[in-house]
Amino acid sequence: MPKKSDDQLKRSRFYTIFTLMMIGFALVLTRLVFIQGLEHDLWVARAEQSQEKHVKLEAERGTIYDRNGKILAMNIERPSIYAIPSKIKNPRKLAGQLAPILKVQKKQLHEKLLKKKDFVWLKRKVSLEMSERIEKKQFEGIGFIRESKRVYPRNSRFGHLIGFAGLDNKGLEGIELRHDKSLRGKAGFVVMERDALGQSVFPKDFDYARSTPGRALTLTVDEVIQHISERELDRIVKESDALGGTVIVMDPWSGEILSMAVRPEFDPNKVSSSRPDQWRNRAITDFYEPGSTFKIITAAAAIEENLVDPDDLIDCENGTYRVKGTTIHDHDAVGIVPFRQVIAKSSNIGTIKVAEILGPDRLSRYAESFGFGKRLGIDLGGELGGLLQDRKQWSGRSLASIAIGQEIGVTPLQMVTAVSVIANGGWLMTPQIVKEPGKSVKGEGSRSKIKRRVLSEATTETMAEILKEVVAEKGTGRRAAVAGYAVAGKTGTAQKFDRALGRYSKERSVSSFVGFVPAEDPVVTILVVVDEPQGIAWGGQIAAPVFSKIAEEVLHYLKVVPQGNRPQEPTHPQESIQTAKRRSTLVQIADRSGGTSGRIVPLIGPRW
Amino acid sequence: MPRRRRRSANTMQITLPFGPGTARRQRDKTRRTPRRSGDWTLLALIVILSLIGLVMVYTASSILAERSYDDSFYFIKKQLQWSLLGFAAFMMVSRLETDRLREWIFPMTVSIFVLMASVLIFGAEVNGSRRWIALGPVSFQPSEIAKLFAVIYLAHYIAKKDLRLGRFVDGAVPPLIVMASLAVLILIEPDFGTTIVILSISLILLFLGGIPMTQVVILLGFTLPVAYYWVVSSPYRLKRITAFMNPWEDRYGSGLQMIQSQIALGSGGLSGTGLAEGKQILFFLPEPHTDFIFAVIGESFGLLGTTLVLTLFVLILWRGLRISLMVETPFQRMLAIGMTLLITLPALLNMGVVTGLLPTKGLPLPFLSYGGSSLLANSVAVAFLYNISRNINERKGFSPLWEGLS
Incomplete structure (x- = not known):
């Protein structure tokens, strides 16, 4: 039997196949060593060249609308001018001819034309007349592509909120940055081809279709309310010669931002002529010491904890009180008054006394519960969480300071959201800025807008009554009153801490007013913050009138029926079905939690 | 049960290098088919390859997935599901009585x-x-x-x-x-x-x-x-093995993909651009996570990465050949070498395509490219190999090839 030799033969066949395979792998490895090792530099150069052959064509950015479908950001077509350097015979001459039209330096232009590339942009998104002037002369090697340019038809209105997108269609600030991914769409490419002479040309019918336009975005803001807010803010900033200011109007029920006005102003159409610090949306990126407006939180906490009743009498020491080695003064010295008057007169002493009953633990807990010290999570970039020290870090004086709104930094957004808790029956909402988010933001629709319950409904009713007295005839915020509607709110005047002097400054202060209207059934919460008004800086005199003016116009615009001829069921204009539904659930939840009006104090109605 | 009969006829020395105790050995002896450990080296190679594959599929596909499905994990999720299915198939087939x-x-x-x-x-x-x-x-x-x-x-x-x-x-x-x-x-x-x-x-x-x-x-x-x-067919293709050619001459022939894959490999250099740092591949290869994943590996991890992958396939070839030569029946021998080639031959061809040695022909790289059916089939192939490897008597060495033709 030739078994043995046969066996040897067949085994050798296995080895033959193995060897052949190994030769194959060896060839691949050799090739890899060549490409990746020896020729690495060459291929890197190839990579660059290959990328040059691809001209990126940006997609059209998604339009941004306000809640009523008014356009806040859109695109227009603008010609961009490019050159194909290999086709240009006399770059120096051409640079000389083009420079004055393009308004660029001849030297720079010349350098661009000399580049060993197949494609260079000369100037992008230029005016129509500029491109026409060049087109007429029919330069060899110069071409045009229509690109879409972002424009903001409302100019500076909404400027800080919307932000802006850069030349390459990339969102750089504000909503444009935050939602860049869905707004930007998908860019397309054009691959340059070579003509018969081996020169690069654009393919005849190049493929715009490969770019996918970005998704549109609808914001919660209302262009009219924004206009009112900005106009009134402009007026007070000018009149009081202030550094700037912020106005936020919020729907307390849904947490939707109706307007967000920030000064100094910024026009996203003129980015190049503005300073970067003007772009900042100070309503969310800057914090200030809230001063007396923070007494709302102290008072609400004390009432919620059943520690004080609006009618409890409190000795305000006639305006001078020593606590922990510091003397506290009141602006309007009062004696023994009911707690409601402590807030109405904005007595520091009375508030601190209540805070001492409340204690630091509970005050700290409530401040956090109201959303201070942490980002609220609005769908905007750059939001800050403000400054609220951890309870463990509090000094002996912290309780007294924080109770009256010192030693704490809040963003305007935090303040308006916190006061909306009082307005909507005790719920802290996540502030909303995007009405219909782009599809790419996952789970946005399902995310609950309610953050947490902060107060019982009974407490918020009591607080609303107290805050109405602030705006009553003798209250500090009487100038915030609006004819026909009850206003609930609080003034605030916070002296700025002067780091150079190491103490609170006498001249520089932040004047603010925050409140909601109509007090019984709020439609809007409004915050007015004026930064460093000159001369009189009292919140009651500077910010309160602005509140009054904005509130009046917004209520008229929203067709809220004035108190006298009000039907039983108040109307909620602009209210979405969802909000209405939620409101009814809110009421149900509140009812179940036992919110009653057992402690409602007799009303001292404001005389209009 | 021909297999068992033959084994007892040939030798009584059943070696269980991995079994810890005699109790297990006793239990095993009572079974119809003795359970033995198979080629763990082979399995380790496959697991390493699969893990590299999952990472690379995610890297190569995340941008495309994000753009097309709003979910950068779209492809990797599917690949993971198929991996589980492949594992299940492996468990089943590796217990099968192949004869x-x-x-x-x-x-x-x-x-x-x-x-x-x-x-x-x-x-x-x-x-x-x-x-x-x-x-x-x-x-x-x-x-x-x-x-x-x-x-x-x-x-x-x-x-x-x-x-x-x-x-x-x-x-x-x-x-x-x-x-x-x-x-x-x-x-x-x-x-x-x-x-x-x-x-x-x-x-x-x-x-x-x-x-x-x-x-x-x-x-x-x-x-x-x-x-x-x-x-x-093309005269330059042979030269490509050693010589640098201008890929643009062939840009209308074998197509952009091949040029781009070589550019990706080349710009990877010795150690690569790092994971997810490669730009070339993500923008210029239409579907980098499928047939051209080797180029993504090359761009991200350079010559180091490509050599590692190549070595893994060579080792699989070696293990497969070894199993095939050591197994006792012709059917299982041919099955073993066939399954080995089923994994290694496409791998060789795929790498040949990516490095520009062969024209593009649409072959996935086993265990690395995205693709469920391919992953499943390759898992079954490995399962057969592993299954057969359990019948090997390690002590005996290579068995005579043509015994017991049926």
């Missing part, structure tokens, strides 16, 4: 032809080719099953007929006709890559099966010109 497959050869042959014909009729058309059959939510490529079938069929045939006797019409021709018909059905889809793999493996297995040299020469006479035309 019993031979009783089912006829029904298998019929059903595979029905399947391949039905994909041409009912298959979903994607990018101009009908390769997919949709079963509810999942769709798969029957040609991947056809590859497995081809190996099983040939192993069975070679073990049944003694090809050494030298009869041609009654020897090498019938399986070649079956394989060629199968290949034609796949070629119509068209799936050129799988066609090439099935035909090459058929020829290789017949060669290993012992057909006389005259027949080898005849078959080579048929196939070599075709292979030559395919590989060496």
